[in-house]
Amino acid sequence: MDRIRIVGGTPLKGQIPIGGAKNAALALMPAALLTDQPLTLTNLPDLVDIRTMATLLAQHGCAVSPVAPPNGHEPASTLHAKRITSTTAPYDLVRRMRASVLVLGPLLARAGEARVSLPGGCAIGTRPVDLHLEALKALGAEIELEEGYIKATAPKGLTGNRVVFPKVTVGGTENALMAAALAKGDSLIANAAQEPEVCDLAHCLTAMGARIEGIGTSTLQVSGVSALGGITHRVVPDRIEAGTYAVAAAITRGDVTLLGAPNELLTAVEKVLVESGVEMTAEGDRLRVRADGAEIRGVDVMTEPYPGFPTDMQAQMMALMATASGSALLTETIFENRFMHVPELTRMGARINVHGASAIVRGMPMLSGAPVMATDLRASVSLVLAGLAARGETVVNRVYHLDRGYERLEEKLAACGAHIERLPGNGG
Ligand SMILES: CC(=O)N[C@H]1[C@@H](OP(=O)(O)OP(=O)(O)OC[C@H]2O[C@@H](n3ccc(=O)[nH]c3=O)[C@H](O)[C@@H]2O)O[C@H](CO)[C@@H](O)[C@@H]1O
Numbered sequence: 445m446d447r448i449r450i451v452g453g454t455p456l457k458g459q460i461p462i463g464g465a466k467n468a469a470l471a472l473m474p475a476a477l478l479t480d481q482p483l484t485l486t487n488l489p490d491l492v493d494i495r496t497m498a499t500l501l502a503q504h505g506c507a508v509s510p511v512a513p514p515n516g517h518e519p520a521s522t523l524h525a526k527r528i529t530s531t532t533a534p535y536d537l538v539r540r541m542r543a544s545v546l547v548l549g550p551l552l553a554r555a556g557e558a559r560v561s562l563p564g565g566c567a568i569g570t571r572p573v574d575l576h577l578e579a580l581k582a583l584g585a586e587i588e589l590e591e592g593y594i595k596a597t598a599p600k601g602l603t604g605n606r607v608v609f610p611k612v613t614v615g616g617t618e619n620a621l622m623a624a625a626l627a628k629g630d631s632l633i634a635n636a637a638q639e640p641e642v643c644d645l646a647h648c649l650t651a652m653g654a655r656i657e658g659i660g661t662s663t664l665q666v667s668g669v670s671a672l673g674g675i676t677h678r679v680v681p682d683r684i685e686a687g688t689y690a691v692a693a694a695i696t697r698g699d700v701t702l703l704g705a706p707n708e709l710l711t712a713v714e715k716v717l718v719e720s721g722v723e724m725t726a727e728g729d730r731l732r733v734r735a736d737g738a739e740i741r742g743v744d745v746m747t748e749p750y751p752g753f754p755t756d757m758q759a760q761m762m763a764l765m766a767t768a769s770g771s772a773l774l775t776e777t778i779f780e781n782r783f784m785h786v787p788e789l790t791r792m793g794a795r796i797n798v799h800g801a802s803a804i805v806r807g808m809p810m811l812s813g814a815p816v817m818a819t820d821l822r823a824s825v826s827l828v829l830a831g832l833a834a835r836g837e838t839v840v841n842r843v844y845h846l847d848r849g850y851e852r853l854e855e856k857l858a859a860c861g862a863h864i865e866r867l868p869g870n871g872g
Pocket residue numbers: 466467468470542543569570571572573574575576577611612613614615616637641755756778779780
């Protein structure tokens with residue numbers, strides 16, 4: 445297994461291009477199952493998760509062209525599900541990536557049935573899919589759990605209805621939206637997730653012919669249509685990748701310009717960074733992040749559904765706060781077990797105490813490099829960030845987590861002066 449070796453202490457300076465959002469792409473790709481026409485997605489990131497989704501869609505009969513830049517433009521892929529040849533999403537693929545459960549709504553809507561493995565828990569929490577299932581039941585699906593699989597049928601098709609989520613769920617909203625788009629009649633999705641990735645899916649579905657109102661609010665109104673068509677859609681930029689590199693600039697006290705990162709996607713993260721002493725200047729889709737000469741102060745952070753501070757940035761912000769002057773209280777409200785990076789950051793000298801859902805971080809002037817073990821995607825990148833700021837050498841093991849969500853990470857950081865390299869093999 446590959447490892448990443450970093451020798452820290454160099455302030456990053458330069459430009460970093462931001463790719464398409466993994467979490468938007470993972471919802472947009474299954475939308476291809478809703479139509480017999482081709483769906484072309486541009487600005488598609490080339491990531492392990494995207495390849496896993498492509499493999500899953502191929503299993504359902506959807507032809508997926510390899511991600512390649514058409515005529516020298518942005519990387520793109522065309523997904524064409526002329527016919528659904530299988531409605532089973534097998535355990536082996538679903539266990540690799542929880543977003544696989546997003547084929548459930550589209551398969552049910554298009555083919556009237558789906559058999560999708562239950563995803564199970566993961567490093568950051570139990571992550572049930574009960575709310576996805578309740579939403580689809582409200583739309584008329586009959587659902588049973590059988591031998592670890594969700595067996596869903598809608599022999600007479602789905603019917604529009606009121607879907608009220610008791611808790612905000614990104615994936616649940618996406619599944620409900622895709623199912624409602626082809627259901628008979630009107631649906632109202634209340635307490636819907638408002639994440640930019642959900643909005644991106646809603647915009648794409650609308651361009652495909654779906655009738656959706658309230659995009660960007662917590663109430664989505666969907667008037668079902670009988671068929672959707674093919675289009676070309678550009679995946680929204682990855683606000684988590686952008687936020688991660690903004691923290692990279694801040695933690696190394698550097699000066700980095702993010703390219704293709706509209707700052708309206710970063711509002712909550714930007715607010716915390718600015719409050720901590722980072723200078724952020726937006727010019728079109730360029731965002732300059734300056735912390736050279738800055739004193740970074742501790743800022744309290746609580747994760748919340750969008751537009752609140754994203755849970756997918758909590759680990760990165762914790763690494764930054766570990767180098768701040770003063771203390772910060774970080775509270776995680778979305779996932780029950782998303783502090784797996786704490787013991788590893790502690791190995792690098794960070795002073796962090798966890799009390800239930802909150803972590804008190806007492807900043808210190810300098811972290812020290814150490815061998816560390818990554819446990820999930822954002823925990824892994826928080827260790828890379830800490831390594832960039834630390835004195836001496838850090839080796840991050842289990843790099844495969846990073847490859848799920850960061851395209852050319854070492855290349856992008858090295859271009860700004862970071863001493864970072866991938867060591868192939870035996871990281872354990
Ligand atoms: C591929 C993708 O887009 N992943 C993102 C998506 O994950 P995902 O869509 O899995 O996250 P959800 O918004 O659904 O989860 C939010 C909370 O609701 C709970 N829940 C969810 C569904 C359900 O049926 N029952 C239930 O109890 C979850 O366990 C969690 O505690 O949103 C999360 C929250 O912003 C992000 O961290 C993930 O990066």
